Amino acid sequence: MFKLSEIKELIKLVDGTSVHELEIENDGARLMIRKPGKAEVVNVQAASLVPTYTQAVQPQAQAVPTQPAAAPSAPAAPAAAAAATNYHQIVSPMVGTFYRASSPEKGPFVNVGDRINEKSIVCILEAMKLMNELEAEVRGEIVDILVENGQLVEFGQPLFLVKPE
Numbered sequence: 001m002f003k004l005s006e007i008k009e010l011i012k013l014v015d016g017t018s019v020h021e022l023e024i025e026n027d028g029a030r031l032m033i034r035k036p037g038k039a040e041v042v043n044v045q046a047a048s049l050v051p052t053y054t055q056a057v058q059p060q061a062q063a064v065p066t067q068p069a070a071a072p073s074a075p076a077a078p079a080a081a082a083a084a085t086n087y088h089q090i091v092s093p094m095v096g097t098f099y100r101a102s103s104p105e106k107g108p109f110v111n112v113g114d115r116i117n118e119k120s121i122v123c124i125l126e127a128m129k130l131m132n133e134l135e136a137e138v139r140g141e142i143v144d145i146l147v148e149n150g151q152l153v154e155f156g157q158p159l160f161l162v163k164p165e
Contacts, residue, residue: 002031009128017097019152024095088138090160092153096127100149108149110160114142122160125153140164 002024014022014033023032092098100108100123110122120136144161147153 002026002029007031013097013128014152017150017152022095022152086164087143087161088140088164089158090122090134090136090138090162092125092155092157092159093134094125094127094132095155096125096132096153098147098149098151098153098159099124099126099131100145110142110145112142112145116140116142116162134159136160136162138162138164 010022010024010031011033014035019035021032021034023030025031100110102109102124109124110116110120116122116136117139118135118137121133122136122142123134125132125134140162142160143163146158146160153159
């Protein structure tokens with residue numbers, strides 16, 4: 001079940017990025033936030049929600065035409081490529097915003113072709129205004145960077161392909 005404060009924070013997070021849609025499922029509750037233009041839309045569907053919670057969220061929900069999303073098919077292609085070539089995937093341990101560098105003025109942590117070890121910082125994931133450094137946890141060479149700087153990523157989404165040593 002989602003807390004109202006968490007929903008508000010996620011709306012702010014989505015509003016501050018170029019992401020237009022976010023869908024999260026947790027313990028049977030499903031939260032979808034869509035941002036067509038500048039409008040914020042919250043759509044919650046779950047059978048086990050508390051009635052007061054449902055009443056607080058549903059007045060904000062609006063009918064939005066469903067648009068085909070290319071995002072679900074995108075992770076499948078890198079996953080297939082990784083399996084076929086025996087590359088290791090570095091995946092996102094959380095939902096958040098992906099940053100290649102510690103600040104806009106600094107260079108990226110890693111580039112394609114860079115050699116890394118288990119303790120190498122490969123990116124920062126921002127979640128709920130907290131910056132989390134992600135370590136590679138594998139030794140090898142960065143073969144591909146699968147997401148763009150500033151992009152919202154999902155839990156388990158592949159971020160990098162690494163040719164292990």
